[in-house]
Amino acid sequence: MGGAPVSGPIPPQVDVLVVGGGLAGHAAALAAAEDGAVVLQVEKQPVTGGSTVLSAGLSAFAGTDEQAEAGVQDSVTLLHDDILATGFHKNDPRLVDLYCSHQAETYRWLKALGVRYGNLHAAAGQSVPRSHPTDTRRMLDLLASRAAELGVQLRTGVRAQHLVREHGRVVGAVLEASGTAVEVRAGSTVLASGGFARDRALLDKFAPQMALALQAGGAGNVGDGLRMAWQLGADVIDTPFIKGTYGIYPLPHDGEHGTGIHAIYKGGIAVNVHGKRFVDESLPYKVVGDANLAQPDGRSVQLFDSRVLRASDAAVPIFDFEGRRDSGILVEADTVEELAAAMGLDVAATAATVAEYNRRIRTGEHDELGRVHLSGGVGEIFPLVEPPFYGHLSGTVVLATYCGLVVDRALRVHDVLGDPIDGLYAAGEIVGGFHGAGYMTGTSIGKAGIFGRLAGRSAAAAASGVPR
Structure with a gap:
């Protein structure tokens, strides 16, 4: 697919709506479809990819085939400790535990889909080499191809304007395509729309220390997903830790x-x-x-x-x-x-x-x-x-803001009073709490895949009425 534009009619009702076309969005859409959900995935840019395809393509995993072949001794415990230490222990330990508990199965899931990793590298915050490089464009295309086989409807050039909530539950979103607004009803909605590295106003508000920093990352990363969630009272975390x-x-x-x-x-x-x-x-x-x-x-x-x-x-x-x-x-x-x-x-x-x-x-x-x-x-x-x-x-x-919405272990978004917002999930860069005050190389792509997959599964279960 190569991130090519995908057009077609927008279905009025689905089980799971996924907003975002980076790795978190692709992982969520595919995982939801694997669990039997009818899925619509939308990306506001003309092509998919987001910040994922602009990154160095490194994923932080422990206990992998590549590490074994290279003679690298690693463990989930060491990975866990490195993430906390690099984040100066400001991380939400529940999310660090979630990452570490599911990183091996997500790695295997991606490899089963055809993702291949190159030579290992050691980088920021790592006690041993655990940065696994891959071709991110190819990775997304592999996920999208399998998702299409399972019936996922992917639409590019479609922007989510705002979420729709009824009786306290998010029941979908109003989408805009070619100047026309359409409401899509969904049993669950997953926000995987990235951060706000491209929005100078939000950076000035939350990170004035970045005044001399350049801006990059996905062209669509202007915080619209965050704003939609904020409108419903969603809580945010880690804004003081935005770094370049x-x-x-x-x-x-x-x-x-x-x-x-x-x-x-x-x-x-x-x-x-x-x-x-x-x-x-x-x-x-x-x-x-x-x-x-x-x-x-x-x-x-x-x-x-x-x-x-x-x-x-x-x-x-x-x-x-x-x-x-x-x-x-x-x-x-x-x-x-x-x-x-x-x-x-x-x-x-x-x-x-x-x-x-x-x-x-x-x-x-x-x-x-x-x-x-x-x-x-x-x-x-x-x-x-x-x-x-x-x-x-x-x-x-x-390149990325790494702060964002407060979520629980099911990737449900929580409001400012600490209560989950029914029907709303999040994954990827839009999620806060995981990195803390620092950043270990490979945990952005790693988190997108791991949390995206888990969010998709949680959203599918909630849409079907079966708790997970």
């Missing part, structure tokens, strides 16, 4: 597709315009993103050598260093001094910073900023000594 992602190239360039790179996780360092390091580069990239916003103009340089460049992986956008070099984004020089001069950094200070970083590694002295590993608790740091040297101008970008 470090590593995006902050100037217009054809080689930047919205993800940036993380050379710091393969051995590089981050320096500001004064040539000084300012953060432990092994920290989660949203923590590094905050530290970067505190630098002059909210920008810095990822500085690395040829050894780091050789760790490039074209299948994972955030680690595709050679692709950045070939596109002309990277600045290359034979010496650190030449690189600093070419990038407008303080030459003497940059050279001194790299020399001191290398010296401490060689002598085994404690890193002045506390860096011990390449990323999280994985990988040994090494001196940057192999020319040529490379620099990547880096900003902070809001």
Whole structure:
């Protein structure tokens, strides 16, 4: 399908209505259909994909075939502890437990549908390598194809205007297509419409600290699903924890597709315009993103050598260093001094910073900023000594907001008084409470698949009147 537009008449009544065409929406629609529900899935953009297809495509799973083949020892307990630690224990433990309890079966479910994962990587917040890369467009197409076989009706270019509630229960939504509004009745409704990374007004309201951050993510992520739920009194959580992602190239360039790179996780360092390091580069990239916003103009340089460049992986956008070099984004020089001069950094200070970083590694002295590993608790740091040297101008970008609706273990949306809103479920980025004050790489795509599948099953059960 490739995310192509899907048209046709909109059915007036279904068992389950799913709003959103990213991974959470596709997983919810398919899971509901597998449980026998008649499903309508709508996406307001002309094509499906949302932020899912703009992401690095990494899912955080533990105990997988890929880890076994690579000799990686992981466990559900370690995954659980890493998520809580990365979120500074501000996460809702019920949702972390839910993720960890269902991650293995969701992984198997996706693989049974034909999803394939590439070489493992360690990244932000991970004690062991558990970032599983995949082709997200292909993954969505596999889910959509199977859903179509089960009768799911997918419509693109259809926007949900507002939810319809009668006698305290959400009974569907008013949809708009080609300028015409139509009411669709549904036994249950699943909101999987993403966050509000593309809505500057909401970012200014909830995250004024992101004033210097760029905006990216799905073009439709403007918070309309949140607003529809808010209108019914839905509660929200984690708005103080909205953070940007470090590593995006902050100037217009054809080689930047919205993800940036993380050379710091393969051995590089981050320096500001004064040539000084300012953060432990092994920290989660949203923590590094905050530290970067505190630098002059909210920008810095990822500085690395040829050894780091050789760790490039074209299948994972955030680690595709050679692709950045070939596109002309990277600045290359034979010496650190030449690189600093070419990038407008303080030459003497940059050279001194790299020399001191290398010296401490060689002598085994404690890193002045506390860096011990390449990323999280994985990988040994090494001196940057192999020319040529490379620099990547880096900003902070809001790719996703990771705050949102309060839900329970059945993914039912709750109102501000703590009561479930009957008939309304949510999954994906629109859900708050899971990530807490930080973000472990791979848990966004992971959460979309896991919670989307669970929300679809819960919605189907509620629509049929059978409790689950």
